[in-house]
Amino acid sequence: MVAIGQIIHAMKHVEAAIGIIQETSVEMDRAGTAELNGTAAMTNARPSKFLRDLWAKLSVRGHDYFPGSYSQLTFNIFLGRGGSQITDLQTRSSSRIKVTKDTEGDETFIKIFGDDSAIQKAKELIDELTVDKAPRAPPTPVYETPKEPAQSVQEWDSKTTSFYDYLKECDARIEAEWNALPPIIKNFYQEHPEVTAMTEEEVEAFRLENNNIVVDRTFQTENSRPVPKPVKTFEHAFHNYPEILDEIRKAGFEKPSPIQSQCWPVLLSGEDLIGIAQTGTGKTLGFLLPALIHIDGQTVPREERGGPAVLIMAPTRELALQIDKEVKKYFYRNISSVCVYGGGARKEQIDVVSRGVDIVIATPGRMNDLNQAGHLNVRSVTYVVLDEADRMLDMGFEPQIRKVMYSLRPTKQCIMTSATWPPGVRRLADSYMKDPIQIYVGSLDLAATHSVTQTIQLIEENDKEQAFMDFIYNMGPDDKVIVFCGTKAKADYLSVECVCKNIICASLHGNRDQSDREQAVQDIGDGTVRILIATDVASRGLDIDDITHVLNYDFPKNIEEYVHRVGRTGRAGKTGESISYVTKSDWAQAAELVKILEEAQQFVPEEIYSMASRYEAMKERKERAGESVGRKPRFGGGRRY
Template identity: 35%
Template structure:
């Protein structure tokens, strides 16, 4: 029960109104420590309820001891990698803060800059993407010296997108005595460890899920394909034959996303496409239509791999294999959320196999192999695979059981030189005539009859 946490009565009222009853594992682990004012570094899978894990303690701190009037300054900031995730987080903050005076505002690209600058002076909680916030900081619009709580959500993704310097600079602009909460779905790499070291103070480290435990409710399959045209046929078959409420198909490029979108529209599927070249209005329309059920299928690049929380999204198809294990985790995290079941299918050509195998090793999992008889291709994986699917390794060394030493095969005896190759060679003891200067051999003259 959420009543076990020392939350403000107005927050408990909101939790009850939203029918939140049992805290999730990440909420149980993070909320008590966050309420104590500690910095946190939390690894938790997408869809595990981590937004509430940082929003509730943040709001509780801003409410203070019975405070009842707003303060006209930014007191908390939440940084996120994408507009979509920022918009989703704003809605969550507003839901939990519905019985308080606290106001939240959104700062992302694609919106009027002057309108945003004016809004910055009227909010308690600022939610935004690093790039646009840095623009406001450079313009002198962003004052963060009274920030009490800084949240970095999907921090690993922000660094993957090249926001490391922006994140660190924004953190430096905040009050040095602030509390910092950092959440990510994966452990990230050296870049994330550097940010943790510079931005957090003596943080508590919480890992709610190991990477190979992510999305336990999601079946993960691969289907081999001969080429992209074959993949398009497989997508068509899967959309026509799988049982799903909503589906998302990931590609690695905008060009492929647009091409696949065109193919599906031609087959009269209700589908939207989402990638970085779409403006904010089109991106919002695509997600809203998917959430409302006006369309069942979304074709997207990795811009939608984070921050897309859609009920009933139970099928993910990787048209292109993601380029890393972390990206794979974020993609399939769109389905199987909060304990629900889902299906993730990756289409694998010959040039995808090595990447797929490396992701299997990273997750310490083996994906289910699947064939579709109606459109089975020629390619079934590398030729050096046994029936079990394991790669055939080098031959074992033969060991002598008596001595324990390696048995070395004897080299075959050298063949005698062919007579044909020695016919024109001079005899070893034949004299060689040399010119008077001793430098060049003279040609032997064949004696002739006088």
């Protein structure tokens, strides 16, 4: 079935596929001939491997084709790291080998120079490398998961059937397979009488008062259903689910956050949802509680599903672990969850998944790994969440996301959350969501949370460390701070400086062991330490309610990260303060920073306005001169503000 799906989706996008094949044929696994000093020599290649390699290229381009596990390209194996194989071949054969840019269809040509014996020796060595001799990974333990019976695949007979009729037949067969699965129950919502009684004027007034909630159909059609009205209380949303209400009361919440008040009716009604709001606004609980009801409400008993019902993908390990922690706070019908992520013990994760869970929280890379290896049966997934989709795309996870999404049922319920609404997120929504409802709180423009006081401190680079120490020594007994650094080395340096001065702190960045990272998050959360020094790995995913301060030791390279850093404080209805050290070298972000500060009605230093003006003037000068803005000169110096 995989091979059929591969052919179908490749043909559906044949123009894009042909363009990419032409661009990348040099990198295909030598599925054709090689010109050896003017003499053509055939090499063997399997069509399925060619398709897998094609998928690798198509997925990078963001096209939604078929999923397929692709190994290291044979052609790359022939080249070796940094061309080491070619160097070795030339030495062993006493010849000179040149890889040309000439291609013909799927064929790539090389040339060999030397006497007859050297050429013959080189041909033999190349044949040994390219004729299905790619090194194979060592066998790994197989953890079985229930799978559907394999469907017989009927090969295309070109003499009796047109290829397009064959593709149409295959498409129908795949659709029949999906349709044969038990139906998905999505609608669990019964509108509370008090909500039903709300007039349109009352609904609009409520949305305006609650951070200007805006609700709309992203891709409006004539058959679109009306958007559900918002709820004002937890009882309005979950009056039919007393166990959920009990768990909410135990957590101590007083009323739904703005995005929760609108997204709960939407999700409980079975609609696809795009939720756009800043960090710390309750998006996680917004999709989590409907997920619990969705799991318990399906017709197939949980022990017979063969896999999870809910899949939540998040960009970082920290965010995935934070979501898993939230799931475990709410005890409902013995629903279980597991968090799988790169850097964790893969075998242990496979063991847990194979025993059966209801919710899988995963980073895209590890999720794609387990899916492609067959360790995780995703045919049972009926509710999927892409949390912080904009961040996942920024981190380059779009190919992995698309491969996983292709393996899921077309009729699944799909939720995407994001802090912004860039083109990449819109493209994903268009690909995998059916008539989604878009909810955004505040504005679609980038904005920092208004519960945080933002302070900008103009400073010289050499004065940062003393300013940092002054801040630490003046912290109150109940203060907690996350200090953001631009590099891992800087984070380590500040941590060591604190230790040398008998200041207790924790550090968090990508080079630390996973156990150390988890311990750092736990320590700052439970108050063991009050200072966390981190890189941007902590700018999303850390949900610690009592963080009072964020200190940007190094100003981030893009304004989106600034917004997410600031969002680590002022959470769950509390207030916070952010302090940012800004140097002259940060002038490229000055204009965007001015917009953020003005939107939140914060004080903007005159120096920031001046930096923004100088940078814009510099850009105009360079554009008039035809120079590239931001490119460093190769020689000489010059002052950068």
